[in-house]
Amino acid sequence: MDRVLVTGGAGFLGSHLCERLIKDGCDVLSVDNYFTGRKENIEHLFGNPRFEALRHDVTFPLYVEVDQIFNLACPASPVHYQFDPVQTTKTSVHGAINMLGLAKRIRARVFQASTSEVYGDPEVHPQPESYWGKVNPVGIRSCYDEGKRCAETLFFDYWRQHQLEIKVVRIFNTYGPRMHPNDGRVVSNFIVQALKGEEITIYGRGEQTRSFCYVDDLIEAFVRMMRSDKDFTGPVNIGNPAEFTILELAEKILNLTHSKSKLRFLDLPSDDPKQRQPNIELAKDKLGWTPKVALEDGLKETIAYFKKVIA
Numbered sequence: 001m002d003r004v005l006v007t008g009g010a011g012f013l014g015s016h017l018c019e020r021l022i023k024d025g026c027d028v029l030s031v032d033n034y035f036t037g038r039k040e041n042i043e044h045l046f047g048n049p050r051f052e053a054l055r056h057d058v059t060f061p062l063y064v065e066v067d068q069i070f071n072l073a074c075p076a077s078p079v080h081y082q083f084d085p086v087q088t089t090k091t092s093v094h095g096a097i098n099m100l101g102l103a104k105r106i107r108a109r110v111f112q113a114s115t116s117e118v119y120g121d122p123e124v125h126p127q128p129e130s131y132w133g134k135v136n137p138v139g140i141r142s143c144y145d146e147g148k149r150c151a152e153t154l155f156f157d158y159w160r161q162h163q164l165e166i167k168v169v170r171i172f173n174t175y176g177p178r179m180h181p182n183d184g185r186v187v188s189n190f191i192v193q194a195l196k197g198e199e200i201t202i203y204g205r206g207e208q209t210r211s212f213c214y215v216d217d218l219i220e221a222f223v224r225m226m227r228s229d230k231d232f233t234g235p236v237n238i239g240n241p242a243e244f245t246i247l248e249l250a251e252k253i254l255n256l257t258h259s260k261s262k263l264r265f266l267d268l269p270s271d272d273p274k275q276r277q278p279n280i281e282l283a284k285d286k287l288g289w290t291p292k293v294a295l296e297d298g299l300k301e302t303i304a305y306f307k308k309v310i311a
């Protein structure tokens with residue numbers, strides 16, 4: 001039985017991962033400072049003897065005995081990561097150093113939740129892993145983008161220098177139940193606005209495109225990646241290549257919620273990427289993985305969750 005540490009275990013993705021790992025027979029330790037994560041996300045696991053939760057900030061060292069580490073701790077939405085940008089960089093960079101140091105000490109396999117934001121505002125579309133990105137180092141998104149880039153650098157240096165078994169995934173927009181209702185991410189924003197009958201706020205003219213991966217598909221890829229051959233380090237893109245404009249997403253959500261909300265167009269924030277679509281050929285080849293859940297089906301599950309939250 002594997003003992004697995006999940007940092008950010010009370011967050012949106014982390015809570016789904018804890019749940020899945022317990023189902024697979026692992027002993028799971030969630031480590032979270034509850035900055036954006038919530039105990040409600042994991043409270044259904046509290047009585048399970050395979051589950052433990054620890055309040056801890058990953059910018060400080062941690063010593064525990066485990067076989068695998070999934071490093072997910074980091075606020076993921078712009079409103080949250082821009083709230084305290086210095087802490088965001090520290091979480092990515094010091095958090096990575098602490099988890100890699102721990103992994104080195106106990107010889108654990110270590111996984112990094114990186115992001116498509118390492119590609120910045122890409123000139124290449126869709127983005128393969130070999131693309132180095134176009135990132136502003138001094139903008140308001142840089143704490144997140146550059147923090148994640150530096151974390152990747154650290155992972156690869158620990159691999160080269162200390163022969164650590166690393167697994168790096170670059171996550172593209174993911175959605176599903178347990179997203180934070182106020183995180184300002186497009187799917188949660190639109191659903192909450194539609195359910196409350198408020199205006200749907202669209203940045204720019206809504207012509208920018210995004211791809212949306214349902215959380216269950218993403219977690220399946222995480223598990224496959226962690227179990228993959230030790231020579232496969234990544235980075236590997238994980239996301240759903242089906243591309244939609246923001247306007248199309250708004251229209252789908254309005255239809256599924258039967259909402260009469262009107263659309264409201266706002267200025268585009270600076271450094272907002274115009275296009276975002278993963279090239280997932282590597283994940284298909286190395287992990288035998290493709291996303292299975294269609295946008296409408298995933299949206300239905302997510303809408304059902306937000307209906308309960310709002311009620």
Ligand SMILES: NC(=O)c1ccc[n+]([C@@H]2O[C@H](COP(=O)([O-])OP(=O)(O)OC[C@H]3O[C@@H](n4cnc5c(N)ncnc54)[C@H](O)[C@@H]3O)[C@@H](O)[C@H]2O)c1
Nearest residue numbers: 008011012013033034035036037057058073074076171174
């Ligand atoms: N959801 C996505 O679409 C997406 C896309 C790209 C990358 N990611 C990455 O996946 C990971 C999880 O994202 P999420 O969507 O679940 O976000 P989330 O905000 O729901 O989860 C992040 C978790 O990390 C915790 N955390 C933050 N700082 C911490 C610290 N210093 N110490 C301990 N815990 C801390 C938060 O409390 C939260 O529980 C993040 O690393 C994020 O960058 C997510």
